[in-house]
Structure formats: C-alpha cells, structure tokens
Amino acid sequence: MPDILLRYQAEIWQAIGETFIMVGVSILAAILVGLPVGTLLYLCRKGNLLENRFVFSSLNLLVNIIRSFPFLLLVVFLIPFTRLIMGTAIGTAAATVPLSIIAFAHYSRLVEQSLLEIPKGVIDAAVSMGASVKEVVFKFLLVESRSGLVVGLTMSTISFISYSTIMGVVGGGGVGDFAIRYGYQQFQTDLMLYVIVIMVILVQMIQFIGMTIARKIDKR
Amino acid sequence: MPDILLRYQAEIWQAIGETFIMVGVSILAAILVGLPVGTLLYLCRKGNLLENRFVFSSLNLLVNIIRSFPFLLLVVFLIPFTRLIMGTAIGTAAATVPLSIIAFAHYSRLVEQSLLEIPKGVIDAAVSMGASVKEVVFKFLLVESRSGLVVGLTMSTISFISYSTIMGVVGGGGVGDFAIRYGYQQFQTDLMLYVIVIMVILVQMIQFIGMTIARKIDKR
Amino acid sequence: MIELQNVTKKFGTHTAIQNVSLTVHKGEIHGLIGASGAGKSTMLRVMNLLEIPDSGSIYVGDRELTTRSKRELREARKRIGMIFQHFNLVLNKTVEQNVAVSLQLAQVPKHQQIDRVRECLRFVGLEDQMDKYPAQLSGGQKQRVAIARALANEPEVLLCDEPTSSLDPHTTSEILTVIRDIHERLGVTVIIVSHEMNVIKSICQRVTVMDQGTIYETVPIESSGIPKSDRSPERFIKELKNDA
Amino acid sequence: MIELQNVTKKFGTHTAIQNVSLTVHKGEIHGLIGASGAGKSTMLRVMNLLEIPDSGSIYVGDRELTTRSKRELREARKRIGMIFQHFNLVLNKTVEQNVAVSLQLAQVPKHQQIDRVRECLRFVGLEDQMDKYPAQLSGGQKQRVAIARALANEPEVLLCDEPTSSLDPHTTSEILTVIRDIHERLGVTVIIVSHEMNVIKSICQRVTVMDQGTIYETVPIESSGIPKSDRSPERFIKELKNDA
Amino acid sequence: GTSEDQQETDSTEETAESTEEATEESEEVTLDVASLIPPMTEILELVEPELAEEGIDLNVVVLGDNIQPNDALHHEEVDANFFQHVPFMEEYNINNDASLVPVEPIYFANYGVYAADYESMDELPEGATIAIANDISNIDRSLQLLAQHEVIELEETDERYYTQSHISENPNDYNFEEVDLLMLARMYDDADAVVITPAYAEPLGLTPANDALLTEGTENEFAITLVAREDNVDEEAIQTLAEVMTSEIVRDFLEENYDETAIPAFDHE
Ligand SMILES: Nc1ncnc2c1ncn2[C@@H]1O[C@H](COP(=O)(O)OP(=O)(O)OP(=O)(O)O)[C@@H](O)[C@H]1O
Ligand SMILES: Nc1ncnc2c1ncn2[C@@H]1O[C@H](COP(=O)(O)OP(=O)(O)OP(=O)(O)O)[C@@H](O)[C@H]1O
Ligand SMILES: [Mg+2]
Numbered sequence A, B: 001m002p003d004i005l006l007r008y009q010a011e012i013w014q015a016i017g018e019t020f021i022m023v024g025v026s027i028l029a030a031i032l033v034g035l036p037v038g039t040l041l042y043l044c045r046k047g048n049l050l051e052n053r054f055v056f057s058s059l060n061l062l063v064n065i066i067r068s069f070p071f072l073l074l075v076v077f078l079i080p081f082t083r084l085i086m087g088t089a090i091g092t093a094a095a096t097v098p099l100s101i102i103a104f105a106h107y108s109r110l111v112e113q114s115l116l117e118i119p120k121g122v123i124d125a126a127v128s129m130g131a132s133v134k135e136v137v138f139k140f141l142l143v144e145s146r147s148g149l150v151v152g153l154t155m156s157t158i159s160f161i162s163y164s165t166i167m168g169v170v171g172g173g174g175v176g177d178f179a180i181r182y183g184y185q186q187f188q189t190d191l192m193l194y195v196i197v198i199m200v201i202l203v204q205m206i207q208f209i210g211m212t213i214a215r216k217i218d219k220r
Numbered sequence C, D: 001m002i003e004l005q006n007v008t009k010k011f012g013t014h015t016a017i018q019n020v021s022l023t024v025h026k027g028e029i030h031g032l033i034g035a036s037g038a039g040k041s042t043m044l045r046v047m048n049l050l051e052i053p054d055s056g057s058i059y060v061g062d063r064e065l066t067t068r069s070k071r072e073l074r075e076a077r078k079r080i081g082m083i084f085q086h087f088n089l090v091l092n093k094t095v096e097q098n099v100a101v102s103l104q105l106a107q108v109p110k111h112q113q114i115d116r117v118r119e120c121l122r123f124v125g126l127e128d129q130m131d132k133y134p135a136q137l138s139g140g141q142k143q144r145v146a147i148a149r150a151l152a153n154e155p156e157v158l159l160c161d162e163p164t165s166s167l168d169p170h171t172t173s174e175i176l177t178v179i180r181d182i183h184e185r186l187g188v189t190v191i192i193v194s195h196e197m198n199v200i201k202s203i204c205q206r207v208t209v210m211d212q213g214t215i216y217e218t219v220p221i222e223s224s225g226i227p228k229s230d231r232s233p234e235r236f237i238k239e240l241k242n243d244a
Numbered sequence E: 001g002t003s004e005d006q007q008e009t010d011s012t013e014e015t016a017e018s019t020e021e022a023t024e025e026s027e028e029v030t031l032d033v034a035s036l037i038p039p040m041t042e043i044l045e046l047v048e049p050e051l052a053e054e055g056i057d058l059n060v061v062v063l064g065d066n067i068q069p070n071d072a073l074h075h076e077e078v079d080a081n082f083f084q085h086v087p088f089m090e091e092y093n094i095n096n097d098a099s100l101v102p103v104e105p106i107y108f109a110n111y112g113v114y115a116a117d118y119e120s121m122d123e124l125p126e127g128a129t130i131a132i133a134n135d136i137s138n139i140d141r142s143l144q145l146l147a148q149h150e151v152i153e154l155e156e157t158d159e160r161y162y163t164q165s166h167i168s169e170n171p172n173d174y175n176f177e178e179v180d181l182l183m184l185a186r187m188y189d190d191a192d193a194v195v196i197t198p199a200y201a202e203p204l205g206l207t208p209a210n211d212a213l214l215t216e217g218t219e220n221e222f223a224i225t226l227v228a229r230e231d232n233v234d235e236e237a238i239q240t241l242a243e244v245m246t247s248e249i250v251r252d253f254l255e256e257n258y259d260e261t262a263i264p265a266f267d268h269e
C-alpha cells in the first residue's frame, strides 16, 4: 500500500465510515419515503388508479422544488430544520438530513419511471380480482417492476455518494470530502487519486451488486 | 416585480443564458454520446445481441469512474483536457466540457435501464425478420423504449441543471451559481429565494414538457 | 344474474359497443361469438367494470355496478373470475404465486391456500410446473395458469375470453370439463367468448352472436357435450385419419 | 427444404426437444400438432435459429444454418417469415408501420412498400385500421397484423405458430385461403403449428405429431379444403343450429 | 477629378497610418484578474474606469473557490488574481511548482472571534464549542489568533501550518469544530463562538470594532494581496493596476464602506 495511504489510514477509514452512514441513511430515505412518493406520483397521475390532480401536482411540485435547488443551497436552506430535528446543523448525523431529502426526491422519480413501464394488462388482472389499491401496489406493481426498482436504487445510490461529497460544507465528512480537502485544497494529488480509486471501487461494487440482484429477480 | 430582481435584471438574464448554454450542451452530449453508450451497454450485456464482455466491462467502468468522481474534482481533474479542446479552462464555454462528460455518463445509465424494460418478444420479432443489430436498435429498441428514453432525458436534464450549479468554481456562471454567489455568500436571502423560484419554474417546465411528450409518444 | 342495459362504449371515435342490452341468467353457460373486432372482449370487460361504459347500466346480482362504492365494487369483483384473452399473468411470480394471489386477495387462510392452488393446478395439468415463471412456459401452459387463477377463488361468475385459444383438443376438453363441473357443482354463471364453434356448442346453453358492436341475436342451443379425449399422441393420428 | 438432424434443445434441466429429426419438403404445407408443452413452438424457433439448439444441425435450403456467418444468417432469415404465438408486435408502431418494417429490412423500394402494405392488410381485412396502434386492436386484429407482417416480404418459408388461435371461423378461412394462395402462387414452404384440427386438416399435406419433445409420427394426409364462409352473423346462427 | 481622387486616397492612407501609430503608443491592454467576492470584486470594479483611462481594459473573472484563481493564474489564463493572503499563495507555489508573486497588499481582513451569547472571552464557558474554518491556512490563522490572545498555546513545529494537533495547552477545554468557510457565519447561532473574517461577519451586522471578542489587528502577514506571476509582475499594466489599487480612491472606498472590516494595508508599507 502506498505510504501516503498508510499515513492517512485512520482518517480514510473514518471518511469511509462517514460515507457509509450518509449513503446508508440516504438509501433508507429513498426506500422509506421515495418509494411511496414515487408510487403515489404514479397512482395519482392522470388515467391511473388513484387519479388525483391535487395530490399529483403537489407531490410533483415538491419533488421538483427539491430537485431545483442547487444542492449546496438546499443544505443551507434546511439548516433550521436540521437543527430542529438533530439538535445541530453540523456533523455527519446532521448531514444525513439534507441528503435524505434529496434522496427521496431523486429516487421517487426513478420509481415513477419504473412503474410507468408496467404493462397495463397486469393492472387489469389485479383490478379484476378485486384488489384494493394497496394490494395492487404490493402484490402486483412492486412485484412486476422490482428489477427496474433495483436498477433505479443502484443508480440513486451512486448519485447519493456524489451528493454526499458536498456535505463537507456542514462537516459531514466522507470520502469525497476527504479527497477534496486533502487532495484538492491541500494539493496532495496522489492522495486524491488514491481516494478516488477507493470511490471508484465502491461504485463498481454497488453497480455490480445492484445489477446482479436486478438480473436475478427479473423473471420476465 | 420585486425591486431587487429589477436591480439585478441584467445579471439574472445573463445567468439564465449561461444556464441554457450549459444545460443545452449537456443535453446534446447526453443524446449524442449517452444514448449510444447506453445502447452499447445494453447490447453488450451478457445474453444480449452483441454480448461482449470486454466492451461491456470497459464502458461500464468508464461510466462508473465518471460517476464516482466528486463532481467538483471531476471538473478540476478535467481542466487540462478542457484547456486542450476549448483553449481555456474557465468561463461558460469551458464549463460545458465537464458537464458534457457527466451528462453522457448519467444519461447512458438511464438509457440502459429503459432498454432493459423492453419485452424480449419484440427483439425476437426483429431478429426473425433478419434485422441487423443496427436495424434492431433503430427500428425496434429505440421505438419501443422511446417514452422511457424521454422520461429519462427529462430526469437527466434536471440533474444537469443541478450539476451546472457547481460550475461557478471555474467561472461558468448560471442561475444556480448566481443564487449561491449573491444569495448565499452575500446573504441576500430574498434575492436567493427569487432566483430559486426561477429555477423551480424552469424545472417545472422541463418536467411538464418532458412528461407530456413521453405520454404522447407512448402507444403501448 | 348479469344484465346490461343500453350499454355503449366508445374508444375515441370508434364505437366498440353500441347500445347493447343483454341478460345472462344465473347459473347458465352463455356463449359470446362474433367476428374478430365485433366487441366481445369489450363486452366482458364492461361486465366487471374494467372498462367503464359511456352510457347504460350493468347489474351483477341485484345491484347496479356503477353505483357501488369502491369497496363494494371490489367485493363484487372478487366473486367474478376473469380469464383474459392475453392471459395477463404476473411475469415475476411463479405459476404457484400467480394462482395464490387471487386467494390472498380473498383472504383465504394461508394453510388452505396451498391445497387450493395445488388442486387448481392439477385441474389444468400443471401440478409439476408450480415453480416455473411464465416466461418458461409454452403458450398453452400460460393460458392454463390464467384459467387456474380464475378458478381458484371459486367465483360465482366466470368471464372467459377465449379460454382455450392456445390449447390442444385434449386440454381443451379437460378445461371445458372443469368449467362444466364447477358450473354444475357450484352453480357458477359462465360467460365464454370463443371463436371455436366446437367449444361453444359443447357446453353453452345460450349463445349471443355479436356483430359490429351490437347484438345480432341470442339463441338457446342444446349443448352437444364435451368430446371424450385422452392425452395420447395416437388420438391426433386417429383424428387426422378419421374424418379427413 | 428444411431439415432438422438430431436436434436437442434444453431449457435448464428441462428438455424441450429431444434428438428430433424432421424433413419438410420444399413447397409443402406441413402441420405440427401435439399437446400443450410438447415442444411445437420451440421446434419453430429452432428452425430460424431464434433458439440455438444444444446439439444437432438445421438445414434450410442447401446449407447448415448454424455454420453461416451473421450476415448470411440475416439474409436467410429475411426469406423466412414467422408468425409468433404471441404476435410480438411493436406496440409503438402503427399497424401500417408494423407491416412496413419487414419490407424496410428487405430494402424494398419506398414507393413499392406502401402498396405492398396495403395489399397485405387487405388480405387480412385490416385496410381500414392502418393508423391504429396494437393497443387499440382486438386480439384477432393483432393476430392479423402479425400475419400481414410475415407475408409482406413474400418469404420462401413461412413459420406459423398458432396463426388462427384468436380468429373467428370466417377470418380463419380467409387467412388459410391467403396462405394456400401464396403457397400455390409462389411455392412457399409453410410450417403451421395449430391445435385446431380443422385448420390442420384443411390445408396440410403432411402432419407431424409431437409428444413430450419428440416426434411421435409424421403422416401424409389428404387436405380437406378450406370450408367456405362469409362474414355475416347469420353464418354463426346457422352453424349453431346445424349440427348441434 | 483624377487628381482630387488621388489626393483623397493619400489622405486616407495617412490617417490610417497615424491611427496605427496612435494605437501603438497607447495600445489597448486587457488585464484578466481573477477574484471571488466583495469587497475584492468591488475594489476591482472601482478601479476599472481609472485603468480604462490608462488604456487598460480590466476584466474581472469571478471564480467560485479558493484554488481556481491560483490555478488560472499559474496556467496563464489570467494575468493576476486578488483574493488571498501571502501565506496561502506560498502554499500554492510550493505544492504546484508555481511562481506566483505578491504585487501589493491591499487590505487587512480583520479576523475576529464572535459570540452570540457572550460579551467577552471570559464569559465563554468551559468546554464551549468554537467554530473555525476548515481549510488548512485558515485553521492555522484561527489558531494563531487564539494563541496571540493566549486562549490556547501552540507547540513549536516545523510544519508549515498549525493544526489542532499542535494545541499544547487548552485550559478551558474548548472544542474546535472545523466547518467550511461558507458555513462559518451560519454557525454563529449554533456554536458558542466563531472565528471569521469581517467579510463574513458583516452580513450578520457584526463588525470587528463593535462586536468582536478578539481581533487579529493588522500586525500580521494576512493582508489580502494582489498577486501576479514572476514573468509578468514587472509589466507596466500590472504595475499600473497595483498603483490604482493603492490609490486614495480605494482607501476612501474602504473607509467609507468597510470601516473596520477591510483596513487598507498600503499605508503600512
Ligand atoms: N424459456 C424457457 N425456459 C424454460 N422452459 C421453457 C422455456 N420455453 C419453453 N419451455 C418449456 O419447454 C416445453 C416446450 O415448450 P413449447 O413452447 O415449445 O411448447 P408448445 O408445444 O409450443 O406448447 P403450446 O401448444 O402450449 O404453445 C414446455 O414444457 C415449456 O414449459
Ligand atoms: N383501447 C382501444 N382503443 C381503441 N379501439 C379499441 C380499443 N380496444 C378495442 N378497440 C376496438 O374496438 C373493437 C372491439 O374490440 P374487442 O377487443 O372487443 O373485439 P373482439 O370482439 O374481442 O375481437 P377478437 O375476437 O379479435 O378478440 C375493435 O374494432 C377494436 O379495434
Ligand atoms: Mg377479443
């Protein structure tokens, strides 16, 4: 292992840990909030099961507002909110708040897109069996789109890593911030490149795992 | 119109212009490079028409590397390259180089995902008619996935706006940078909010146009 | 049991069903025939409100379907089984899961589900394909899964859109026997769309002929009975040589 | 014309076709029947190498198909029309475009394409549905588009997987007449999978019976001719009452 | 008419020649100067007309972080930059094999310690959290400021910069939280105290004179300085720029608008 990596070993491990926390929480937010919101966007769209102009427009606007904000400004804008629920606006834990919000907005769009690809016949079958909307979602839509949802979550996760990079601004840390601070701002170009290699490996792993799962569960 | 907007009118229009240039070029790159790369990723994947482990792994790695870089560092990393092809590394024109590169990598994944959703029967039909790979792509795959491709391009475009925000670092300008510079760094919170409203409107428009087109061309 | 009153359904400018009135009696097996594009599938889809008519009313049992609450409509649909022309299986569920889902929706207790699924799959001759996914099945096997799914929940009404379109004569006989059995045993009302006159003639009691979105005529017939058959390939040879 | 030698095709552990040899003569209409899951579709798909066999060889014309270059294989496929059991239409293309694409692939000059597409759609009775998309068609209409597409390019070999499975008797007669016509006029070799004995018996000259992935027997038959029919609904009534 | 035409042509030629000469004498020079935020950018804009009179076309290139202005200068994409203090520039030179040189110090950004809830350093409770910038030269600068006022003690080191690891005495057990420059001011309500430049304190309505618990003053090496390259520092245009930036106009401007926050550095020469 290169000397410089050994020298910064402790910091790098810590940064990796911080990235895992930030990205992990983002993934949770994507699944727990993004998945329902994306599903609602789909269901409330014109012509679909829960067609509802008001809910659709509101959610659509909310997601667009979040995605419109320059991410840095979103972080700043959310500081009071972050402080409210985390007690502080700085540090890795605090950084998970804006990350989670961008995460759910990001993933909800990918969920919506995946659901749009489901053949209408499947929904016909579900409805004809007397499935409630909840049952249509859980027993049909999510089953039939599951590989698309996993591919989407894989893409989102990789984006979350990229977003987490900016969280150095509020002391979130993480590998990306490490690369920027030590590598770029302190001109340790070799260190920066090593850290980027670490990030590439991380991303390759996520991509590989995600696509493998997606292929395994795709029986169509 | 609020006073402060009037006062900064000229700058804001210029920033909007810069954003249009940066995002416009990104969209071009997404279509001209991202679409072919995403299609190749799909075609070369195991079990598909052009199955080719080497091409697939190379492209996959390339896209992952681009997406792994903290965007700020990608911009910095590409400076020599940008200087080579644009003559300078600063300014709006120069900013389009890293943006185009992230754009193609970003969109290629969404293209790949859309193509993965195409039912296998369509490809069977194409192959049985003696279509060459090129014909399969142009006369079948792209036709059948076109609405997904438009939804994806819409999502990508919105991401490009978000990425362009960071281009202030190399003097790229744009609305996002304007909001950060005047609003955030100089604490003109009201100006910042107005500019963000402009961005939200821009994003809403893109989303609306994109989804409308997608619905119109989806005959499935 | 099922009554359509002056039902019209348009797709854009095209009128798929025009001012149709039809009564299907409780417990009968009712055939629906007509040229391709005559509106047969649309008729079936209107009967469980999968397609909402532009005008007219639909009675299933005693009450108008369109006036029911969402919950009541769902309950009504659970008692109406449907076999789709294009099967509409869930591609990411196994054969077993595709059939089980209709039992889950009807809140059948878990331990009963498994037995019932097996029983239905045995009916259609697929008990050994339980763990396959639809993409791994032949056309006829897919169709049989769709039939098993529709039967699983012991519906009061069974809407069948070309239920035997991909089935060989033996399997067709077996499926028709199953349909007639549940009809006799449970008094199920069956509406069957088919282009195969043999199928219609073998089990239907009344047949409606459709023409360009309207009902041309409804005639009672004497069902001819389901031809005997077995699974052996000799049958094919015999039949080829017999009445050529 | 088409010869399979010792062809075996497995899906995972399941053997769909086991060591099958079959010769289809140039210019004959050859039937393929057998129970659901017997391997009929797989046989057809092997014949144009859509399914690559695990062992054995396939001759189409004079040369082995598996040894050809990609380009030669494509050219060979252009002369083999195929009607799929599940149609496999391009859902984002109109009826017209779905048919035209096979002409485009064969580099038919543009101005001839339009006439040819119209002609084929007239054969299948869809000349007035040119601008609809598949999702707007009934099951039988979709099937007829698939037939028109396969015929458009005047193939030398026509592989038909249940080509009339969703068609009413009249349309079936018409389609069979079209197939027999091009067979007589152009000497097209036709292989037809169908579970409807009437269809097989009406136009086939030889019939192969499949059973569990193997060929049980191939028998020559005297084709009975295609029953006359017209499009009127009275026909249905007549047939219902006739031989009940 | 021929001779008249002749004459006319001649005279046109002459005029053309003379214009050419004129341009040569006062040739339009364009100076690209990279900068970040006010007051730096404002100072540059202020002197623009002065330079125009001298035939110098000043073009302010606004960039977004603390590295790019030096990179752009080093790679000759701009002719000078104006955003940093000399130690920061030296650090860049060492790491990038560059030869940037200071031209003229312009103003002191009077670094200071501010607290929302406390009037003086003594009120700050034990274990309080003090937010400081997170880039190496500003960590150094913040720690030096605190050491200067004996809030902490720093051990001797031959490294270029002091970091938290060099704190040898911290009698009040303060916590130092490193945050991005852009976040520092927003930590004013969050941390017990922040160490910031006046440029960031001003929008909070804070000035070094009235509100700072401690300030750095002007006895230090941290004046914001106009920087050029070794190869162009002696060029007339750069020197002219330095001249106008140290003129009375700039002094008046700073004193009027940035009293206490940006203290002119050029009278300390
Ligand atoms: N992709 C696949 N994976 C696994 N098994 C398959 C696959 N395709 C077909 N099979 C199996 O191979 C056997 C033959 O299938 P095939 O589609 O050739 O039958 P078929 O004779 O056309 O039947 P049908 O008349 O019902 O269409 C079936 O048992 C089927 O389950
Ligand atoms: N979604 C739709 N949009 C537009 N037209 C439609 C749609 N669905 C059906 N149609 C048209 O309505 C008519 C009746 O269709 P339907 O599917 O009911 O016919 P069918 O009697 O079931 O025919 P088949 O025997 O071919 O299945 C057809 O002409 C068809 O083209
Ligand atoms: Mg139909």
Ligand SMILES: [Mg+2]
Binding pocket: C138, C139, C140, D040, D041, D042, D085, D161
């Ligand atoms: Mg088959």
